[in-house]
């Protein structure tokens with residue numbers, strides 16, 4: 512049989528240009544940065560009266576109202592750890608298709624809770640790094656004296672009491688140049704387009720990432736959040752937010768800090784009160800699961816051996 516000869520596929524060449532070319536010729540997954548994204552929702556006065564011990568930045572999409580409500584009632588409760596001041600903010604971009612409908616709802620939710628910040632970039636998976644950077648920008652501009660910053664995904668279980676009392680220890684002076692979480696070492700970008708985590712060479716040419724903390728939940732000192740924001744203005748931003756934080760630390764010459772094994776879990780674990788009372792993060796907890804386990808986690812009859 513006579514097969515048609517393959518049609519040559521034109522190879523697109525993306526010019527390596529950090530700032531010189533218009534970004535039309537950038538790779539479509541290239542994160543557009545630095546760029547003056549505008550705040551559509553902001554809470555600039557949260558730290559005016561006092562510097563909080565901890566700023567909790569939770570990544571959500573505009574539509575995630577159920578997750579935000581569950582988090583407000585559980586680990587995101589600002590007064591859940593007695594004696595420790597905490598500021599909670601949800602980070603969002605703009606929905607790529609239903610922005611006008613969702614914006615109205617988001618504004619109402621924001622007026623009610625005063626805990627949402629939003630910039631005018633498209634809220635897509637490959638723009639996630641922009642959300643983290645918006646959080647770092649907010650801390651740098653509006654809360655520069657916070658001792659610690661936690662970045663959390665919205666689908667996790669987070670034991671704030673354990674994090675604060677055992678790991679951060681408010682009675683001590685705040686750590687400097689500190690970042691910890693579930694640490695990935697000796698990894699590199701995935702080059703297959705089939706992956707959600709695909710990183711094209713045009714966006715990040717190196718074959719390895721510096722050590723970094725897994726995205727579901729990590730913590731850094733307030734001083735480092737400001738330095739990360741500063742150095743990010745000088746780097747090519749990649750579409751993996753957690754690996755990009757590692758790249759920022761590498762450029763700053765700061766190492767990630769190991770924390771005891773098992774505290775930060777990027778994989779799911781079955782809820783068990785005593786185990787969960789001695790860890791910080793478990794990934795893959797939706798709003799229904801959170802609300803289901805929370806009363807037992809806080810109260811319940813069972814006392815755990817210390």
Ligand SMILES: *[C@@H]1O[C@H](CO)[C@@H](O)[C@H](O)[C@H]1NC(C)=O
Pocket residue numbers: 583584585588589590591
């Ligand atoms: C937050 O925690 C405080 C102190 O435990 C509690 O009184 C309050 O009802 C909680 N708020 C929400 C929204 O669950």
Ligand SMILES: *[C@@H]1O[C@H](CO)[C@@H](O)[C@H](O)[C@H]1NC(C)=O
Pocket residue numbers: 539540541543631632633634635637638
């Ligand atoms: C990221 O957001 C910018 C600004 O809104 C937009 O131009 C770009 O297409 C988005 N990128 C992706 C990969 O969604």
Ligand SMILES: *[C@@H]1O[C@H](CO)[C@@H](O)[C@H](O)[C@H]1NC(C)=O
Pocket residue numbers: 558561562653654655656
């Ligand atoms: C942060 O702390 C410094 C030094 O204590 C102080 O001068 C500054 O006003 C504080 N900034 C804010 C925004 O609270």
Ligand SMILES: *[C@@H]1O[C@H](CO)[C@@H](O)[C@H](O)[C@H]1NC(C)=O
Pocket residue numbers: 717719720721758761
């Ligand atoms: C990427 O590779 C270049 C060239 O080998 C090296 O100079 C640079 O430090 C690397 N960057 C990172 C983040 O590893």
Ligand SMILES: *[C@@H]1O[C@H](CO)[C@@H](O)[C@H](O)[C@H]1NC(C)=O
Pocket residue numbers: 806807810811812
């Ligand atoms: C405490 O134990 C009693 C008796 O075993 C049980 O009925 C109750 O549901 C338990 N309460 C919680 C919060 O687990």
